[in-house]
Amino acid sequence: MIKVRGLNKSFGKKQVLTDVNIDVYDGETLVIIGPSGTGKSILLKNIVGLIKPTAGSIIIDDTEITSAPKKDIREIQRKIGYVFQEAALFDSLTVEDNVAFGLRTLTKLGEDEIKQRVVNCLNMVGLKNVERLKPPSLSGGMKKRVGLARAIAYQPKYIFYDEPTTGLDPIMTDVISDLIINLRQYLKSTSVVVTHDMNSAYKVADRIIMLYKSKAIFTGTPQETKNTDNEIVRQFISGSSKGPIETDRTFNEMEEL
Amino acid sequence: MSSNAKKIIKTKKFIKYFAVAQGNAVLSFLDGLGSAAAMALETFKWILQGAVNPKNTVAQMVEVGWASFPIIMLTSFFTGMVLALQVGSATSNLFNEPVYVGTITGFSLVIELGPVLTAVVVTGRVGAAITAELGTMKVTEQLDALYTLGTNPVKYLAVPRFLACFFMLPLLTALANIIGVYGGLVVTVTSWDVTPAMYWNEVLDFMVIRTFFHGFIKSFFFALIIAIVSCHKGFTTEGGAEGVGKYTTSSVMLSMVLILISDYFLTSFLVALNIK
Known part of the structure; x- marks a missing residue:
């Protein structure tokens, strides 16, 4: 289980996260939604230790990661898989070496076993015969799927998805959503997904949390999210430019003209 | 008011x-x-x-050393040629004959131009490439990906590049010295009618092993500057593609300035220690 308590993060004078409290229960898929710039990705990066919080605590399986010794951090890293927004594949390595990277650094598997695991993971995300290719020769959707294969290769307990469907066509978006559901069933993993895509959010989520102006303002199931009276959430899920969410001022002024 | x-x-x-x-x-x-x-x-x-990851380190050594060799060969050969031409011309004007062409060419190359020019060329070729590569990895979250996969980016990326620069730059400097002296030989023999034997006598008569070490020692310090500046600039890059360009330019400029400034102080120090 992941517990986030009183999390604050600021960059200089800019407050990005304010007193965020979140629980992620084992086996669930938690989706974090919210307008751009509300700190969703920063929240994920704080949880996995890529960014140090300004204040607050993050507890993963009873280990407080903000103050844990390196040995414990390594143990926690072994439990975490992270799917980056732009895949973040290593350009200089082949697809095979990308997917095998975590297996070589975080596990003690032999090379034969690693190769077999790589093929299995690529099959799981619907890719075949791409092991020898390098990332620049892959399409956007293929890159995302290789990124996903890399994150699940060492079978982590927790998988974090940072906008996994951004920039993909609607069909590929649905394929990725199905993959998230299938991987959860197959790996019995706990997932945290940051997304703007409400169709994908409703499809994969057990619970949805909305961040707005650096705070967590809503938590509920997909059904509760659809039926909520919260005007901010309603505006966001309907995708309307009119409502309490402050949009770009210039854009509003242009509209009035 | x-x-x-x-x-x-x-x-x-x-x-x-x-x-x-x-x-x-x-x-x-x-x-x-x-x-x-x-x-x-x-x-x-x-x-x-x-x-130390041996595979990555060897790959970087090939990139820094072997891949830089042709351009180092070209620049040092022509530097030796132009030195011999200038020295021959100046001494002909002063003494009506070209004298000490080999001595001055050899000394200039081994104690000063060999190490400095090699470091400057390696800065432009390798330092820029290191910053651009690490900077691109930073802005595309590849460094973050390394961390999530249990790998320290400094250990995985900076250590091999650091070792490659540290061992390859002095080697390239030594080769640049030899090739530059041969460049001087070509011009001295063809333009100033000095025999090769006379040229080699002039080069080697006044040169002792300490002379060679003077330039060689400096090249180790230049390697440290190139590796630290280029890796650090790469790791701290921000601002997307534009940022990569800016940080790469700044990395090359800073390395070159630090090489030229430190050259003076290193020379003073080595001369004070009688390594000259």
């Missing part, structure tokens, strides 16, 4: 703005210096702990 009072307020505002801007620049410089030193210390720590 009188115009005089307005002027005073304006001047005070300007002084305050200027002081704040200068203060910020100094703080930013010290911050950069501190984080570069921290990265360098971390790199040394990993090397001392033996955390």
Whole structure:
């Protein structure tokens, strides 16, 4: 289980996260939604230790990661898989070496076993015969799927998805959503997904949390999210430019003209 | 309010703005210096702990050493040629015959031009490539990906590049010295009618092993500068593709400036130790 308590993060004078409290229960898929710039990705990066919080605590399986010794951090890293927004594949390595990277650094598997695991993971995300290719020769959707294969290769307990469907066509978006559901069933993993895509959010989520102006303002199931009276959430899920969410001022002024 | 009072307020505002801007620049410089030193210390720590990936290190050595060799060969050969041409021309004007062409060409190359020109060329070729590569990895979250996959980016990326620069630059410098002296030989023999035997006598008569070490030792320090500056600039790159361009330019400029400044102090130090 992941517990986030009183999390604050600021960059200089800019407050990005304010007193965020979140629980992620084992086996669930938690989706974090919210307008751009509300700190969703920063929240994920704080949880996995890529960014140090300004204040607050993050507890993963009873280990407080903000103050844990390196040995414990390594143990926690072994439990975490992270799917980056732009895949973040290593350009200089082949697809095979990308997917095998975590297996070589975080596990003690032999090379034969690693190769077999790589093929299995690529099959799981619907890719075949791409092991020898390098990332620049892959399409956007293929890159995302290789990124996903890399994150699940060492079978982590927790998988974090940072906008996994951004920039993909609607069909590929649905394929990725199905993959998230299938991987959860197959790996019995706990997932945290940051997304703007409400169709994908409703499809994969057990619970949805909305961040707005650096705070967590809503938590509920997909059904509760659809039926909520919260005007901010309603505006966001309907995708309307009119409502309490402050949009770009210039854009509003242009509209009035 | 009188115009005089307005002027005073304006001047005070300007002084305050200027002081704040200068203060910020100094703080930013010290911050950069501190984080570069921290990265360098971390790199040394990993090397001392033996955390060196042989495959990556050899690959970087090939990139820094073997791939830089053709351009080093070309530049040092022509540097030797132009030195011999200039020395021959100057001594012909002064003494009516070209004298000490080999001595002056050899000394200039081995103690000064060989190490400095090699370091400058390697900065442009390798330092720029290191910053651009690491900077691109930073802005595309590949460094974050390394961390999530249980790998320290300094250990995985900086250590091999650091070792490659540290061992390959002195080697390239030694080769540049030899090739430059041969470039001088070609011009001395063809333009100044000096026999090869005479040229080699002039080159070797006054040169002792300490002369060679003078330039060789400097090249190790230049390698440290190139590796630390280029890796640090790469790791701290921000601002997308534009940022990669800016940080790469800044990395090359800073390395070159530090090489030229440190050259003076290193030379003073080595001369004081009688390594000349």
